Amino acid sequence: MYFASDNSGPVHPHILQALTQANTGYALGYGADAQMETLRDTLREVFEAPEAAVFLVATGTAANALALATLSQPYQTVFCSDVAHIHEDECNAPEFYSGGAKLTLVPCGDKMTAQGLRKAIEAEETRGVHGPQRGPVAISQVTERGSVYSLEELRALTAVAAEFDLPVHLDGARFANAMVALDCTAAEMSWKAGVDAVSFGGTKNGCMGVEAVIFFDPKHAWEFELRRKRGAHLFSKTRYLAAQMLAYLQQDLWLDNARKANGNSAYLAERLRQAGAEFLHRPEANMIFASLPRASHQRAFDAGASYHLWDAPLQGPGDEMVGARFVCDWSISREQIDQFLALI
Amino acid sequence: MYFASDNSGPVHPHILQALTQANTGYALGYGADAQMETLRDTLREVFEAPEAAVFLVATGTAANALALATLSQPYQTVFCSDVAHIHEDECNAPEFYSGGAKLTLVPCGDKMTAQGLRKAIEAEETRGVHGPQRGPVAISQVTERGSVYSLEELRALTAVAAEFDLPVHLDGARFANAMVALDCTAAEMSWKAGVDAVSFGGTKNGCMGVEAVIFFDPKHAWEFELRRKRGAHLFSKTRYLAAQMLAYLQQDLWLDNARKANGNSAYLAERLRQAGAEFLHRPEANMIFASLPRASHQRAFDAGASYHLWDAPLQGPGDEMVGARFVCDWSISREQIDQFLALI
Amino acid sequence: MYFASDNSGPVHPHILQALTQANTGYALGYGADAQMETLRDTLREVFEAPEAAVFLVATGTAANALALATLSQPYQTVFCSDVAHIHEDECNAPEFYSGGAKLTLVPCGDKMTAQGLRKAIEAEETRGVHGPQRGPVAISQVTERGSVYSLEELRALTAVAAEFDLPVHLDGARFANAMVALDCTAAEMSWKAGVDAVSFGGTKNGCMGVEAVIFFDPKHAWEFELRRKRGAHLFSKTRYLAAQMLAYLQQDLWLDNARKANGNSAYLAERLRQAGAEFLHRPEANMIFASLPRASHQRAFDAGASYHLWDAPLQGPGDEMVGARFVCDWSISREQIDQFLALI
Amino acid sequence: MYFASDNSGPVHPHILQALTQANTGYALGYGADAQMETLRDTLREVFEAPEAAVFLVATGTAANALALATLSQPYQTVFCSDVAHIHEDECNAPEFYSGGAKLTLVPCGDKMTAQGLRKAIEAEETRGVHGPQRGPVAISQVTERGSVYSLEELRALTAVAAEFDLPVHLDGARFANAMVALDCTAAEMSWKAGVDAVSFGGTKNGCMGVEAVIFFDPKHAWEFELRRKRGAHLFSKTRYLAAQMLAYLQQDLWLDNARKANGNSAYLAERLRQAGAEFLHRPEANMIFASLPRASHQRAFDAGASYHLWDAPLQGPGDEMVGARFVCDWSISREQIDQFLALI
Structure with a gap:
């Protein structure tokens, strides 16, 4: 009954096998190995982008902070949702990597609208040299609240960015989950959008x-290569990063895993709905924000369930509804979900 | 015949097994897993330092840059050898992480002497607020040229630092190789020194x-925890870092591997000496800097040997001596070494 | 008819005279001159703070950014009004000087309330190492909208900061204007509050x-001295900064000037009120935010008046009210104000 | 007898008068005043560079650090003399403003040679992404040791920079003194070189x-404008900066002052030579580095002379030679110099 995060489950066996297979003989480090070369080609194919520059790092914060630093200047501001991971959960990493750029928060609580984004952009850079200059637009897909931008919504946001000649970054920590939810291609959800x-x-x-x-x-x-090295995110034994990512992309493992995670989440959401849960956001991928009676949470925790309460402590006098976040990954079994549902 | 670096060989099987064993069930992320807790205790035992703060990162540059940033201020200067990895091979990572501190290079070409270090320290901070202020002393053990500071030499350096009330950082990317070379304990080579x-x-x-x-x-x-997160070096699935390091420390694998690497290096060095090689530095751990006739290098490369030439191109008219760096890791076989020696 | 800013008027003659008087003979630089020593004592007396550390810089942004950098850490966030000068008008200088700290904006549009500040502080640092850590509270007095915090309001804000053990910085670019408005001492409006x-x-x-x-x-x-030098804000000929500030403090010139500026502003505000202007904020010092009919603005500009429109362009079809900012300094004459009033 | 620095003397009366003359009526701030516009044109004429971008700041460190930050990237290294002001006397300001770039010191002790510069440049960027990348070349003219690069020497240095496609910055804190020493034009000593x-x-x-x-x-x-504002070096009342610089350029005041300073220095140097002083560097502008017997220094200090000893304390047993730095500005009188000479 582990719904704490999609980083608390085990690694998929195929990924582990790939590490073992990669572990033979010698390979040059720092990205000069053969697997890294193959991986670059594979990702270019997946994205239908033969010219794309492709890099690997080991954490999502590194990916976001390095990408935004490359796309921005330190006297600019990055436009993002007011609940964006880069704002709330990276301990100022974007500010650090960009050399002190600012984040301008678009009030939305989940998904930015084109209108909200335009308003935020228009409000900046009205003071010439005195205020921050307009910089990149950063979008999370899946969002931090479990929503998914439709391709239309994505295109509307990037159209606003294009109007102001601003680059667009997509935080796709859950890229596959979003793709599966939208039933679209990687290209459609990125450069084509x-x-x-x-x-x-x-x-x-x-x-x-x-x-x-x-x-x-x-x-x-x-520039990205230099920033990655300077940020200490260039691995010496890159073959073990490349091997993971190659196995992930082979035989649609990434999409299969995402389908399982989204399917588990949909199943859990449907049952929660039947059990009277109130949803704080519409669950569209593999995360659910829902309120349950306090006593239900207590029973679940007592039985060893693991997940985060949201915006409210468990303690309290009555039995009001208390919000929580439930994240499903590919490895959760229906049995676990049913066991949890039986408790609440 | 791979002597390019000790990061080009395979991962030790015990480490891979540990990853597999760690891959069961759920574990909280970001250092809250059980293996990370065990690892902290294990490292404290290894270092006989029950109060020590212990952290994991994935790259040596991250370890160095984050440690130095924690020990320094941006208006200070770090004292190090003029061939230190932090100066030559980290693309300004220490300057980045420290917020713009300077490195003051102690001229030495390999190992700093207490006298050289004192001279460098005395020359700084003579200008009040105008110049950089004195900051940490950074020592590499094994050095970047394959030398090893004796415990006496280490203590002499740290005594100079203590005189000026400066903290001392040890870049132990090859800590085990140095310990084996000195036949001392981890505590003797660190806090006791x-x-x-x-x-x-x-x-x-x-x-x-x-x-x-x-x-x-x-x-x-x-502070280190916050700097690590801000630097994007906090892993979500920390159990896989902890599992590696635990397996590394169990049953003396770390010391066994270092003994093998140093032994391979000593064997190669001895044979090179007999073959007429000239040594640029005295090989004391698992790296050798030696000059061989150009034709010998050519034969080795033609046969597929992999290592770095040092300070000189291979091309040239005559058959003069050309310097090279040979690094042995634990996985090199005597057969490989003999095969290489037969060529030169 | 210059109401554009209190930095567009001339320097007070006493200040200029002080520069001339300071211009005799030789004086050591970088703060080691006699006038700087006198100035330190004078400011300590003014603030009834014999232990205070006193420094001079040449711009308000330097004062704010250096002070906040000294009080904060790069992994923290500074709490301030959503219209604070440090947020809107310093082109990321606080982010730059702090090494990438964040600003958390307290929604208020002018003056923060203790309640609003507490809510903002409580919302941060709920995510452990993942989010920014709580840092200094920054208050502008006079505010950017011409309001003045009462001593009670100030104390209520600093009490919240103290509850969370956060340091408090006061941006007193218009410190004298606020003091005059409150009829209090410098100590009452600073450390006593x-x-x-x-x-x-x-x-x-x-x-x-x-x-x-x-x-x-x-x-x-x-630390401040080092940060000032590193920021290139240590002047060599500091006697000319000290001479200005000394003349400013002598014979209550600073308070006289502020009284004139506030008086001019009160006079203008009263007349604007009588002329039907609508006030966007209550003018309490030397700045007025008021709306006038478009045609009135047009007549004023045609006659050479200088001030900033606020949040709205002058162009438009009808004769609706258009907001503007009027700033009075000590040098504005009643004749200028009357001349302007006659136009609108 | 003030030879401590050319920043310890008084401001030239013409400059002060210009401040008084600028002090009439209202002027827009932040560089939008009429004097700033005139100054831009004047400097473009002085440099025969009608397209040049011209900015004012208040300190030399700000000028250097902002210029270098604009010409560099944080993953680069700046090449400069090992006694450059930017290295020794700016408390890491170049590192701060550049976001953590490195300084590579060309060993020379005073003037870089083309050969020394090339060697330093060639030694960097040999490690691909691992080491710092090559960045700007920074030259001080007059040097920190009172020497002056000939136009040939300057051109030889910039030719090396051009070979590697690196931009060149000239620290002309004493630009006029160097021009007078070389008897050349501003254009010849800058863009033409x-x-x-x-x-x-x-x-x-x-x-x-x-x-x-x-x-x-x-x-x-x-970019420079934004970096200047972000660095808090954009003055609100820019007219008083512009007025100083305009008066400085009018009627050759800058060159007259430099001629006086250089003349004073030459006179002092000649007399010191006759008195048996040993010169540490050849004095070519307005700074002298010379050794005198300890007793001579003692007599001078006892009589109130002000200058810096160099590399050695005054205390000591015998009467050996002790190095000192003597700086002459335009305001030193022959009487002061003679008075000093009479003492030693």
């Missing part, structure tokens, strides 16, 4: 610790 | 990608 | 270009 | 506190 750079997550969907950064315009490649 | 913080390497000695940072005074712990 | 550091402005109130930074706890002194 | 950006000093040669930064390629203009 006006996205310039993607953090393409593997860690939350079955890998051990690997994320790709993809720039569709390769002009950013060398 | 006046060292305040250690980058304790695993990657170059059989791990996949893991380094520990150890502060003997735990007052630095929370 | 719980403020730890003050940017004490001179430039907007008759000086040529000088601001003091005052830390009531001198433990910050040396 | 291959220089891309100049810090053009006023403060050390009669101004109160003003330095210009000039980019001969205006493409850098907007």
Whole structure:
């Protein structure tokens, strides 16, 4: 009954096998190995982007912070949702990597609208040299609240960015979950929708610790390489990052895992709904924000369930509804979900 | 015949097995898993330092840059050898992580002397607010040229630092190789010798990608945690870092691997000496800097040997001596070495 | 008819005379001159703070950014009003000087309330190492909208900061104007109200270009000195900064100038009120935010008046009310004000 | 008898008068005043560079650090003399403003040679992504040891920079003194000699506190403006900076002052030579590094002379020679010099 995060489950067996298979003989380090070369080609195919610059790092924060630093200047501001991971959960990593750029929060609580984004952009850079200058637009897909932007919504956001000549970064820590939810291609959800750079997550969907950064315009490649090395995110034994990501992409493992995670989440959401849960956001991928009676949470925790309460402590006098976040990964079994549902 | 680096060989089978064993069930992320807790205790035992603060990162540059940033201020200068890895091979990571501190290079070409270090320290901070202020002393053990500071030499350096009230960091990317060379304990080569913080390497000695940072005074712990997260070096699935490092420390695998690597290196060095090689530095651990006739290099490369030439191109008219760096890891076989020696 | 800013008027003659008087003979640079020594004592007396550390810089942004950098850490967030000068008008200088700290905006549009500040503080640092850590509280007095915090309001804000053990900085670019408005002492409006550091402005109130930074706890002194030098804000010929500030403080010139500026503003505000202007904020010092009919603005601009429209362009179809900002300094004459009033 | 620095003397009366004359009526701030516009044109004429971007700041360190930050990237290294002001006397300001770039010191002790510079450049960027990348070349003219590069020497240095496609910055804190020493034009000593950006000093040669930064390629203009504001070096009352610099340039005041300073220095040097002083560097502008017997220093200090000893304390047993630095500015009188000479 582990719904705490999609990074608390085990690594998919295929990924582990790939590490073992990669572990033969000698290989040059720092990205000069053969697997890394294969991986670059594979990701370019997946994204239908033969010119794309492709890099690997080991954490999602590194992917986001390095990508945004490459796309921005320190006297600019990055536009993002007011609940964006880069704002709430990276301990100022974007500010650090960009050399002190600002984040301008678009009030939305989940998904930015084109209108909200435009308003935020228009409000900046009205003071000439005095205020921050307009910088990249950063979009999370899946969002931090479990929503998914439709392709129309994505395109509307990037159209606003294009109007102001601003680059667009997509935080795809749960890229595969979003793709599966939208039933679209990787290209459709990225460059075809006006996205310039993607953090393409593997860690939350079955890998051990690997994320790709993809720039569709390769002009950013060398600067990114230098920023990655300077940020201490260039691995010496890159073959073990490449091997993970290759196994992840082979035989649609990434999409299969995402389908399982989303399916588990849909199943759990439907049962929660029947049990009277109130939803704080509409669950569209593999995360659910829902309120349950306090006593239900207590029973679940007493039985060993693991998940995060949201915005409210468990303690309290009555039996009011208390919000919680439930995340399903590929490895959760129906039995676990049913066991949990039986408790609440 | 791979002598390019001790990061080009495979991961030790025990480390891979540990990853597999760690891959069962659910575990909280970000250092809250049980293996990470065990690892902290194990490293404290290894270093005889029950109060020490212990952290894991995945690259040596991250370990060094984060440790130095924690020990320094941006208006200070770090004292190090003029061939230190932090100066030559980290693309300004120490300057980045420290917020713009300077490195003051102690001229030495390999090992700093206490006298040279004192001279460098005395020359700084003579200008009040105008110049950089004195900051940490950074020592590499094994050095970047394959030498090893004796405990006496280490203590002499840290005594100079203590005189000026400066903290001392030890870049132990090859900590085990140095310990084996000195036949001493981890405590003797660190806090008992006046060292305040250690980058304790695993990657170059059989791990996949893991380094520990150890502060003997735990007052630095929370700041380091925040700097690590801000630097995007906090892994979500930390159990796989901890599992590597635990397997590395169990049953003396780390020391066995280092003994093998040093032994391979000693064997190669002795044979090179007999073959007429000239040594640029005295090989004391698992790296050899030696000159061979150009034709010997050519034959080796033609036969597929892999290693780095040093300070000189291979092309040239005559058959003069050309310097090269040979690094042995634990996995090199005597057959490989003999095969290489037969060529030159 | 210049109401554009209190930095567009001339320097007060006494300040200029002081520069001339300071211009005799030789004086050591970088703060070692006699006038600087006198100035330190004078400011300590003015603030009834014999231990205070006192520094001069030449711009308000330097004063704010250096003070906040000294009080914060790069992994923290600074709490301030959503219209704070440090957020809107310093092109990311606080982020730059702090090494990438964040600003958390307290929604208020002008003056923070203790309740609003507490809510903002409570919302941060709920995510352990993942989010930014709580840092200084920054208060502007006079505010950017021409309001003045009462001593009670100030104390309520600093009490919240103290509850969370956070230091408090006061941006006093218009410190004298606020003091005059409150009819209080410098000590009452600073350390007696719980403020730890003050940017004490001179430039907007008759000086040529000088601001003091005052830390009531001198433990910050040396760090501030180093940060100032590193930021290139240590002047060589400091006697000319000290001479300005000394003349400013002598014979109550600073308070006289502020009384004139506030008086001019009150006179203008009263007449605007009678003329039917609508006030966007209550004018309490020397700035007025008021709406006038479009045609009135047009007549004023045609006649050479200088001031900033606020949040709205002048162009438009009808004759609706258009907001504007009017700033009075000490040098504005009643004739100028009357001339302007006659136009609108 | 003040030879401590060319920033310890008074401001030239013409400069003070200009401040008084500028002090009439209202002027828009932040560089939008009429004097600033005139100053831009004047400096473009002085440098025969009609397209040049021209900015004012108040300190030499600001000029240098902002110019270098604009010309560099944080993963690069700046090449400079091992006694450069930017290295020894700016408390890491270049590292701060550049976001953590490194300085590579060319060993020379005073003037870099083309050969030494090339060697330093060639030694960097040999490690691909691992080491710092090559960045700007920074030259001080007058040097920190009182020497002056001939135009040939300057061109030889910039030719090396051009070979590697690196921009060149000239720290001209004593630009006028060097021009007078070389009897050349401003253009000849800057863009005609291959220089891309100049810090053009006023403060050390009669101004109160003003330095210009000039980019001969205006493409850098907007970035510099933003970096200046972000660095808190944009003055609100810019007219008083512009007025100083205008008065400085009018009627050849800058060159007259420099001629006086250099003349005073030559006179002092000649007399010191006759008195048996040993010169540590050849005095070519307005600074002298010379050794005198300890007793001579003692007599001078006892009589109130002010200057810096160099590399050695005054205390000591015998009467050996002790090095000192003597700086002459425009305001030193022959009487002062003779008075000093009579003592030693």
